[in-house]
Amino acid sequence: MRKSKIVITIITLFLCFKGIAQFNQNSEKQIVVGKVDSLYSKILKEQREIWIHTPEDFNSTKKYPVIYVLDASQQFYVITGMQKQLTPFKIPQSIIVGITNTDRTRDFTNTNVPFQRGHESETSGGASNFLKFINQELKPYINNKYPTENNNTIIGHSTGGLFVLYSYLHHENSFDNYLAIDPSLWWDEENLVKETQELLNKGNRKEKSLYIAVANSIGKAMDTAKVRKDKTVPTEQIRANLKFHDLLVKNNKEINFKWEYFENEDHGSIVVPAQYNGLRYIFSWFPFPEMWRFNTPKEYSAKELTEPFKTHYEKLSIQMKREVKPDWELLNQVGFFMLDGHNLPKKALAYLELNADFYPNESKSFVALGNYFLSQKNKSEAIDNYKKAVGIDGNQEAQAKLKELE
Structure with a gap:
């Protein structure tokens, strides 16, 4: 009996060590x-950790928009996964910068309230300093290390959402796009809501995009109409957000915003659908709208097929x-697909000429045109384009x- 126990122990240890060895081998991948x-x-007087994600096919010669994400330890993985699913056709490939926390209450709140909702918050009220850190230290740091586009987005949830709206109202030029997910506008007796109208009267936000997602934090206890009239603590969050919504609607000619209520999501579960919808909204200008035409090119003229490219990329440039x-x-x-796949030489030529218009200093544009004319047995045109390439x-x-x- 004792021998069998020893044998079992040795086998167990062998399997354990073997498993560890296999794990070590697999851990290399x-x-x-x-x-x-x-x-x-220097502004916050502390070391700040950041998490950086770059696109899978990152190219240092290209420029990328930057998405700054608060609460990185909770939100970073969501947004990086979202980008993987939505690029390159629905949203632009972006550099994602996750900002981890040291003192969340201090950094995300705009006023000092030493005691709030039964908790001490003596360090609260540091949003102004935190925004200075982002604008004056973090952004330059990222811009110096990476090829960044002049397009910046900030995403925040809960108190992070409060900070996003503080930035939008007080320093609207800090970012191009603002995503506030179930923002804690109840903070300090709705202080930010109370000053919203005055702040919206200042500055120019017509070129900014604002997306706000609000969760159903009260379940089926009451509908939004009753919430507006309620005065109890459980409805503070949604009540404040409804008031903010009304102010945005009142000023809708001066701002670009989308406010979305998620009836079936709570304060925690709203993050994933809100990030998805929010990214689709703020980058609604990015997807190419006429892609379906390529499936039935015989139904459209060459101009109807190529003109959308010109129009779309003019908008993107703006x-x-x-x-x-x-x-x-x-x-x-696309050009050679029109030629080889659909046998539409004139429409193929339209795309290749469009490419040469976009890239007149690229020799390959004229090599492609030369190859096209060669396939059409037009020797003189082929020679002319090859000479341009040379x-x-x-x-x-x-x-x-x-x-x-x-």
Whole structure:
């Protein structure tokens, strides 16, 4: 009996060590969502940890919008997963910066209330300093390390949502897009709500996007009409948000906003659907609206197929405050798909010429045109385009084609 116990023990230990060895081997393969970084803040007088996520096909020659996410330890994984699902067709690929907490109440609240809802909050009221840290220290740090676009978004939940709205109202030029998820507007007897109208009368927010998601924090206890009349503590959160909603509606000609009530979500569960809807809203200008035309190109003229590209990227350029072009490879593939897949040479040519209009200094634009004309047995046009390609940068493919043709 004793021998059998020893044998079992040895086998157990062997399996354990084998499992550990296998785990160590497997641990070399990791799923990496981002990296941890930090910077010292002279404003806050402390080291601040940040989590950074870059797109999977990150390219240092491209520029990316930046999404700043509060409460990184809770929200970072949600937003990075969301981006993976929605890019590249619904929202732009972005750099995500998660800001972890040291003193959440201090950083996210705009007024000092030493005792709130039965809890001490002596350090509260540091939102102004925290925003200075983001604007004056964190943003420059990120912009110096990464190729960033001039388009910034901030996302906050609960008290983080309160900070988002504080930023929107007091310092509207801090960000381009604001996502406040079930914001704690009840703070300090609705202080921020009370000053909203006065603040909306100042500044210009017409080019800013604001999305607010509100949870049903009272369940089926009462509907929103009764909530408005209620005075009890359980309805403080939703009551304050309803008042804020009314102020936004009153000023809707001066601001771009979407306010969404999630009847079937509570304060915790609202985060995922709100982030999804919020990202779709603030980047509603990004998706290419006419993609379905490519499925039935015979029904449209060449102009009807190519004009949406021009219009869409003109809008993107205005939104991003710089010239934005469609991906060269995308237009090239669409052009030759029209030729090889649909046998529509004139429409194929329209796309290839559009590509050359967008990229006149890229020799490959004219190599593609040369290849097109060669496929159509138009030798002279093919030669002219190959010569243009050689004239730009001595393109070797074009030189080889010219030797074959001349």
